[in-house]
Every structure is written in C-alpha cells, then in structure tokens.
Amino acid sequence: MATITNLYxxxxxxxxxxxxxxxxxxxxxxxxxxxxxxxMRKSYQSSTAYNFVATVEDExxxxxxxxxxxxxxxxMQAGRYLYDVEISSNIETFRVLQGIAIITPEIxx
Numbered sequence: 001m002a003t004i005t006n007l008y009x010x011x012x013x014x015x016x017x018x019x020x021x022x023x024x025x026x027x028x029x030x031x032x033x034x035x036x037x038x039x040m041r042k043s044y045q046s047s048t049a050y051n052f053v054a055t056v057e058d059e060x061x062x063x064x065x066x067x068x069x070x071x072x073x074x075x076m077q078a079g080r081y082l083y084d085v086e087i088s089s090n091i092e093t094f095r096v097l098q099g100i101a102i103i104t105p106e107i108x109x
Contacts, residue, residue: 012106078105
C-alpha cells in the first residue's frame, strides 16, 4: 500500500523533494533496476496530467527525487491536485506514494 503524503508547491518556483522508501518491515527499499514515474491531475478523471521529473536518487538508500521546474509550476492553476508515484522494474510495478498536491498562488511575477 502506498504512503499518503500531501505536497505543497509554490506556483512559479522550482520544487524538489527527496523521498525515502522502505519495505513493509521497515528496511530500506533496494531500488536497483527500478524506474520512477509520477503525475498530478485535478481529478481522477482529468485528461490533463502534469508530470513530475521523477528519478531514483540513490538506489541503495531507497531514495527517489520528485521535481518540477518553475515553467511547469507557473503554468498550473493554483489549487488542489491529486498525485501518485509509481516505481517499476521489468517484473513489477508498485504505487509507493500518493496524496494531495496544493499549488499555492504566485504573487510575484
């Protein structure tokens, strides 16, 4: 089951976060051979998706990195989005993180 975490992203800025993944028994998840994908949408049915740049940061430490550049965050309407993060290998796919992403409005433009 995925961990639920809410994200707060300032519109028009660079967003970066590193997430530590663990197995159900609490040990560090070995991410060797895995890739990461992550998207945000306004609703589950929305056809418009915003992709995070999602990478494995450190395989042995079980770390993934999610990023948005300022151009992408600026193009997004402020408000509430849903997101999830999946890791995949040649054999399996897991949803490891999900939640709400709040885009806070930009004042300085």
